[in-house]
Amino acid sequence: MNSNKISFIICTNDESALHECEIYIQQLEIPAGFTVNILPIRQASSMAEGYNTGMLQSDAKYKVYLHQDVLILNRHFLQDTISIFQNNPQIGMIGMVGTKQLHTNGCMWSNPMRTGAIRSHFLSTSDDYFDIPIPQNRTFTPVEAIDGLLMMTQQDILWRSDLFTGWDFYDISQSKEFTRAGYRIAVPYQDTPWVLHDSGFMNLEDYHKYRKKYLEEYHAQNQVEIDACARFIATSQDTPVAPKLSEDNAVSTLLTMIDEQKYEDAFHFSQENLSQNQDNELFCILTLFLQIFQQETIAGIHEIFAPLENGDFNAAAWLPKHYDQICRYLWRIEYNLPEEFQKEAQEYFTKWHVSEIARNRIHILCIPE
Numbered sequence: 001m002n003s004n005k006i007s008f009i010i011c012t013n014d015e016s017a018l019h020e021c022e023i024y025i026q027q028l029e030i031p032a033g034f035t036v037n038i039l040p041i042r043q044a045s046s047m048a049e050g051y052n053t054g055m056l057q058s059d060a061k062y063k064v065y066l067h068q069d070v071l072i073l074n075r076h077f078l079q080d081t082i083s084i085f086q087n088n089p090q091i092g093m094i095g096m097v098g099t100k101q102l103h104t105n106g107c108m109w110s111n112p113m114r115t116g117a118i119r120s121h122f123l124s125t126s127d128d129y130f131d132i133p134i135p136q137n138r139t140f141t142p143v144e145a146i147d148g149l150l151m152m153t154q155q156d157i158l159w160r161s162d163l164f165t166g167w168d169f170y171d172i173s174q175s176k177e178f179t180r181a182g183y184r185i186a187v188p189y190q191d192t193p194w195v196l197h198d199s200g201f202m203n204l205e206d207y208h209k210y211r212k213k214y215l216e217e218y219h220a221q222n223q224v225e226i227d228a229c230a231r232f233i234a235t236s237q238d239t240p241v242a243p244k245l246s247e248d249n250a251v252s253t254l255l256t257m258i259d260e261q262k263y264e265d266a267f268h269f270s271q272e273n274l275s276q277n278q279d280n281e282l283f284c285i286l287t288l289f290l291q292i293f294q295q296e297t298i299a300g301i302h303e304i305f306a307p308l309e310n311g312d313f314n315a316a317a318w319l320p321k322h323y324d325q326i327c328r329y330l331w332r333i334e335y336n337l338p339e340e341f342q343k344e345a346q347e348y349f350t351k352w353h354v355s356e357i358a359r360n361r362i363h364i365l366c367i368p369e
Helices: 015-026 047-057 077-087 170-180 207-218 223-238 242-259 263-273 281-299 306-310 315-334 339-351 356-366
Strands: 002-012 035-042 060-066 070-072 091-095 097-099 114-121 125-129 140-143 150-153 184-188 195-197
Touching: 002 015, 002 047, 015 035, 015 070, 015 315, 035 047, 047 060, 047 170, 060 077, 077 091, 077 184, 091 140, 091 170, 097 184, 114 184, 150 170, 170 184, 170 207, 207 223, 242 263, 242 281, 242 315, 263 281, 281 315, 281 356, 306 315, 315 339, 315 356
Parallel strands: 002 035, 002 060, 091 184, 114 195
Antiparallel strands: 060 150, 070 195, 091 150, 097 114, 114 125, 140 184
């Protein structure tokens, strides 16, 4: 392996998210004598399969496996992480957040032994410093497992694509594989979060399916939890679909009102039904735009829905992407990216009628105080 090379390996199905991720990687300070490359993996059938593809394509000693929706904010990220590796050769893998002790049920966050830091965006942004703080006089803390949003290695160990054929538990499995191989895992001290994870709503559809596989492979003696997974999976398969249909009907009603430009009616409908639809990402995003519409109406302007009225756009498809793009451009300004990237942000706001009211409202949601 090339000990002076760093590869960023990113499974992607969203070119806009990948582009933004790459911009932040390009802002990182590169240690003297090192080279950096980015390996996007498209059309992966699973995270483990995609990461194996990237690993086998790269001769870099240091590999950063990260989600396409992760932005690295710490410009000294590479110096900070490589220093930990070089001073601690027994450490095989580093993550931003993790747990010092996994719960017996296999769920990373069930045990109050979590540690690390992250800036997370989930229709609101917050800084999370987890239960066990890392003392400032220590560069890292050892953990049993790390979250898959960012996993950096200095050793190559195959990901268990034979077991984890989806998008869950690949990270905890890889943590176990590194431990099996005799390596330690670390989470570094972060005065402020080193990364922003634009995670959106979580999809837990197959979570317990892969939790069961994890337990069977790494904790086969824990038959109680394995049986509990099996019962949960069986129960989920038998659950009526009526609640989902109800959510879809609420979104459909809201979209019809917006398409017909009945914004006032849509606003009141969204407020009356928000509590029952808080787990529906599209409903929440539509509600946000309707709240902005209401604020603009009070201020005597009409901007937020102008692109829908002036162009051939589908509200269901365009508004979520529009929200994502506004957040990304606000982050470019907040984190002081080079002028060319901030200029793109201002041009986007002008072109798509993103008023100061809209920017301020979304700023509250995507940037912590």
